[in-house]
Amino acid sequence: MGKTVAIVNQKGGVGKTTTAVNLAAAVGMKGYKTLLVDIDPQGNATSGLGFNKRDTERSTYDMIIGTAPAEEIVKETKFRRLDLLPANMALAGAEIEVADLEFREARIKNALAPLREKYDFIFLDCPPSLGLITINALCAVDSVLVPIQCEFYALEGLSQLMNTVRQVKRKYNPLIDIEGVLLTMFDGRLNLTQQVVSEVKRFFPQKVFSVVIPRNVRLSEAPSFGQPVAYYDRTSKGSRAYDELAEEFLKKNGKTPLSHF
Numbered sequence: 001m002g003k004t005v006a007i008v009n010q011k012g013g014v015g016k017t018t019t020a021v022n023l024a025a026a027v028g029m030k031g032y033k034t035l036l037v038d039i040d041p042q043g044n045a046t047s048g049l050g051f052n053k054r055d056t057e058r059s060t061y062d063m064i065i066g067t068a069p070a071e072e073i074v075k076e077t078k079f080r081r082l083d084l085l086p087a088n089m090a091l092a093g094a095e096i097e098v099a100d101l102e103f104r105e106a107r108i109k110n111a112l113a114p115l116r117e118k119y120d121f122i123f124l125d126c127p128p129s130l131g132l133i134t135i136n137a138l139c140a141v142d143s144v145l146v147p148i149q150c151e152f153y154a155l156e157g158l159s160q161l162m163n164t165v166r167q168v169k170r171k172y173n174p175l176i177d178i179e180g181v182l183l184t185m186f187d188g189r190l191n192l193t194q195q196v197v198s199e200v201k202r203f204f205p206q207k208v209f210s211v212v213i214p215r216n217v218r219l220s221e222a223p224s225f226g227q228p229v230a231y232y233d234r235t236s237k238g239s240r241a242y243d244e245l246a247e248e249f250l251k252k253n254g255k256t257p258l259s260h261f
Contacts, residue, residue, distance in 0.1 A: 002035075002119040003253060004112065004141040005179055011157050012128035014149040015184030015213060016040075018223075020125035021048040022238075023145075025228030026246035028081035031258025032120035035074070035083045039064075039108065039133055041094075043087035045125040049077050050226030053088045061090040063111045064136070065097055070111045079231060083119075095131050104132065105172055109140035120255075130164050138168040143179035147213075148200055150186050150193045155203055178207050180252070182245065186212040211245045214238065 007020045020036060028034040038045040039060050043053040062068035063085065075084045098104050112122065124137045138144065144165060148154050169176050181204045187193050201208050213219075219238030222229040229239045250257060 002033075002116045002122050003143070004116070004122045004124065005143050005145055006124045006126055006134075006137045006141040007145045007147065008124075008126040008134060008137065008161070009146055009148065009158075010128055010130045010134070010161055011149075011153075015147045015182075016128065017042075017044045017048065017125050018219060019145070019147045019182060019184065019213070019242075020045050020123055021223070022219075022228050022230065022242040023245055023249065024121075024123045025079050025082055025230055026242045027121055027249065028079060029230060029243075029259065030246055030250060031081065032250075032255070033081050033083075033118070035085065035115060035119045035122045037085040037108075037112070037122060037124045038087035039091070039137060040087060040125050040127045041089075041092040042127075043089075043091070044223065046084065046086040046088070047226065048223040049079065049082075049084050049228070051075065051077075051084065051086050053086070056086045056088040059086050059088040059091060061088065061094050064091075064094050064107045064133070065101070066107070066111075070115055074115070079228060091133075095133055098132050098136070105135055105139045108133075108136040112140055130160065135164070135168065138165060138176060139172045141173075142175060143177045145179040145182060146204075147182045147184045148196075149184050150190075150196045150212075152192065152196075154196045155199060158203065178204070180249075181208045182211075182213065183208065184213040185215050187215055209245060209248055211241060211248050213241045213245070216241075 024036040216238035218236035222232035
């Protein structure tokens with residue numbers, strides 16, 4: 001059964017979708033069948049893999065509301081061993097609609113259940129909020145990966161996220177764990193960056209990935225071409241960083257790469 005991982009931080013602009021797209025692509029390149037689930041109404045993971053959100057008739061909205069099974073919504077991407085459950089504009093209204101549905105916290109968990117046998121890893125790109133869609137994601141996954149930007153307010157709001165994870169663990173999903181914390185937009189030349197790193201390691205002892213994601217122009221450009229950075233420019237710093245992150249992620253999960261770049 002595949003492992004499910006939510007990539008979550010209620011703070012926007014921390015590299016959440018960048019991490020979801022590029023880690024999923026890198027794990028796929030290493031030989032593991034991977035599914036990326038876009039449950040962010042902005043749909044940036046969907047466009048980041050080359051799909052037009054406006055042309056996507058059925059999406060994770062239908063999966064959550066129950067108007068179509070997830071298996072019928074999955075799209076094959078042109079990237080190695082990587083499939084997508086896309087988002088579209090309809091997802092923006094799901095938060096309100098889900099509130100009135102039966103088993104509202106388990107909608108995503110139940111929808112993804114039939115797919116877990118088909119994939120080695122399933123990554124969920126969550127909205128930048130702690131609303132009902134994110135709660136749904138936390139109820140559905142085995143672990144949580146938290147990207148944190150190396151900037152002054154890095155830890156702002158994280159205690160709220162950790163409280164939410166603890167509540168979900170107590171009420172709905174006793175097996176949920178912290179997969180790891182990923183430092184993004186890293187610039188080792190700045191004193192502030194080093195201070196943030198120390199602070200994050202103190203807040204999350206033993207949980208910070210050793211790989212850090214640098215600020216990188218190619219990483220920023222890749223989504224506008226509808227490609228993960230490994231396909232856009234595999235020699236870039238950003239591509240190498242996500243390749244190393246995939247290696248570290250797989251090692252933590254007792255897996256070895258089955259193939260390489």
